[in-house]
Amino acid sequence: MARKKIALIGSGMIGGTLAHLIGLKELGDVILFDISEGLPQGKGLDIAQSSAVEGFDAAFQGVNDYAGIEGADVCIVTAGVPRKPGMSRDDLLGINLKVMEQVGAGIKKYAPKAFVICITNPLDAMVWALQKFSGMPKSHVVGMAGVLDSARFRYFLSEEFNVSIEDISAMTLGGHGDDMVPMVRYSTVGGIPLPDLIKMGWTSQEKLDAIVERTRKGGGEIVGLLKTGSAYYAPAASAVAMAESYLKDKKRVLPCAAYLSGQYGLKDMYVGVPVVIGAGGVERVIELDFNKDEKAMFEKSVGAVKSLCEACEGIAPQLK
Ligand code: APR
Numbered sequence: 001m002a003r004k005k006i007a008l009i010g011s012g013m014i015g016g017t018l019a020h021l022i023g024l025k026e027l028g029d030v031i032l033f034d035i036s037e038g039l040p041q042g043k044g045l046d047i048a049q050s051s052a053v054e055g056f057d058a059a060f061q062g063v064n065d066y067a068g069i070e071g072a073d074v075c076i077v078t079a080g081v082p083r084k085p086g087m088s089r090d091d092l093l094g095i096n097l098k099v100m101e102q103v104g105a106g107i108k109k110y111a112p113k114a115f116v117i118c119i120t121n122p123l124d125a126m127v128w129a130l131q132k133f134s135g136m137p138k139s140h141v142v143g144m145a146g147v148l149d150s151a152r153f154r155y156f157l158s159e160e161f162n163v164s165i166e167d168i169s170a171m172t173l174g175g176h177g178d179d180m181v182p183m184v185r186y187s188t189v190g191g192i193p194l195p196d197l198i199k200m201g202w203t204s205q206e207k208l209d210a211i212v213e214r215t216r217k218g219g220g221e222i223v224g225l226l227k228t229g230s231a232y233y234a235p236a237a238s239a240v241a242m243a244e245s246y247l248k249d250k251k252r253v254l255p256c257a258a259y260l261s262g263q264y265g266l267k268d269m270y271v272g273v274p275v276v277i278g279a280g281g282v283e284r285v286i287e288l289d290f291n292k293d294e295k296a297m298f299e300k301s302v303g304a305v306k307s308l309c310e311a312c313e314g315i316a317p318q319l320k
Contacts, residue, residue, distance in 0.1 A: 003058070004028030004247055007069035007111060009103050010078035011040035011062065013229055014119055017236035018076055019047050019060060025240065027247055029059040031069050033106075034079070040064070066106035072114045074243050075107050077130065080120040082230040083223050089121040089177060090308060096120050097129055097312055104133025115246045115281050116141045117239050121230075123176040124257050125308035128270040131259065132319050138259035139281035145176030146255025146272040147238035148231075152218035153182050156211045160203055161189055171255050172215065173272045173288075174301030175308075180272070181297045182212045186288070242277055249279035258282050264298070271305050 006022055008015045011034035019030045030047075032040035040062030048060040061068065069075065080096035083089060100120065107116060116136060118127040127143030134141065149172035158165040170187035174180045184194045189202075198205055214221070222231040245252040258275045260266040263285045274286040290298060313319045 004073045005031065005071060006243065007031040007033060007072035007075045007114070008040075008078070009033050009069070009075055009106070010080065010120070011036075011043055012078060013082070013232035014078040014236050014239075015040075015076075016043045016047075017232050018078070018239060019043060020050070021236055021240045022243075023047055023051060023056050023058045023060065024054060025244065026056050026058060027240070027244060028073065030061070031072065032060065032062045033064070033066065033069055034062075035064065037064055038062075066110050069106065070110045072111040074246065075111055075114045075116045076239050076243065077103055077107075077116065077118045077120055079103050080126075083121070083219075084229070085224055085227055087223075089123070089219070092121050093125065093308060093311055094315060096122075096126055097315055100126050100130045101133050101316065104130050104135075108134045108136065112136065114140065115243070117242050118143045118257075119235055119239055121176070122308055124270050124272070124305040125312050127257050128259075128309055129312050129316070129319055131270070137281070138261070139283070141259070142242065142275070142277070142282055143176070143257025143270055143272075144235065144239045144242055145180075145257050146172055146274075147241055148235050149176065149180055149182070149215060149218065149272075150255055151234055151238060153187065153211070153215040156214055157187070157189065157194075160207060160211060161197070163189060171274060173255055173274070174298050175271055175305040176257065177301065177304050178216050178220075179297070179301040179304050180216055181294065181301055182215050183288075183294065184208065184212065185291070185294070245277040246279065246281065251276050251278040251283065253286065256282070258285055260285065263287050264302075266302065269302075269305060269309060271302055 011032040044060035044062035131141040153170040171183040276284040
């Protein structure tokens with residue numbers, strides 16, 4: 001059986017890390033696409049040479065023409081600009097919306113059957129625009145945010161409890177902004193929900209609140225440290241988990257920005273919810289029963305996503 005073809009639209013910091021991880025995991029052959037000439041070719045060659053040492057079999061090709069992504073099984077989109085200190089994800093909207101229009105046209109023409117994972121920020125609005133610009137099936141266009149936000153939450157919890165990260169399960173829903181909703185009630189350590197761990201004296205409400213707040217601002221913390229760009233190792237790992245679930249039909253339950261057509265009382269928008277990803281793309285949207293506080297937080301986050309989509313419609317009226 002021929003290897004799968006994975007196209008990376010954008011070969012910057014996340015794109016390069018994606019290519020490396022995909023090679024190490026032998027998920028398929030990689031096409032690196034970028035508008036910058038030489039960048040995808042150089043990264044592709046560098047990673048291909050590392051395969052001799054690591055011992056993985058995968059081909060890497062850098063291209064500057066969308067024709068190179070023809071027939072891709074998966075496309076992972078990071079094209080656009082990242083944040084600099086002082087910028088919010090929303091500040092990227094105008095520039096990255098134009099990029100999504102080009103990317104949508106390129107994928108529609110050359111890889112219309114692909115499973116598309118968008119990472120470009122502001123995420124929930126960009127994946128919504130990318131689906132509209134590309135006209136691809138909604139089950140096959142999804143945004144990466146919840147896996148990353150939950151990974152940050154899990155990491156902070158593992159530090160707090162001094163237990164293996166493997167035994168921590170956490171869920172962060174809503175939009176990929178500072179109003180995101182870390183779901184304390186549905187997050188567990190070895191199956192024990194966080195509220196029970198407070199009762200057991202493992203942590204305090206104050207400490208947990210601080211972890212939730214740090215999770216919400218987790219991306220900004222890294223932007224502040226790096227100064228010249230935003231996070232790339234954890235975002236790339238998160239998107240690879242989603243791609244792997246699709247390619248191997250693992251049917252993992254992952255929080256992703258998925259298209260809603262009535263679930264959670266919302267229509268025609270993308271927002272972070274738990275979904276099942278398998279060979280059919282987003283095969284199922286899981287509808288949780290929120291309590292009053294969770295509902296209020298989710299609605300606030302949804303409101304922020306809606307205003308971003310409206311701003312997109314103001315710039316590109318064809319999105320209406
Ligand atoms: N088409 C294709 N590639 C483009 C385009 C375009 N129209 N415009 C920019 N690019 C490329 C750039 O040349 C660059 O190589 O996108 C790449 C982006 O890479 P980085 O600047 O290194 O950004 P990165 O850290 O990878 O983040 C990409 O993901 O998390 C989000 O907020 C982040 O929106 C940003 C995106």
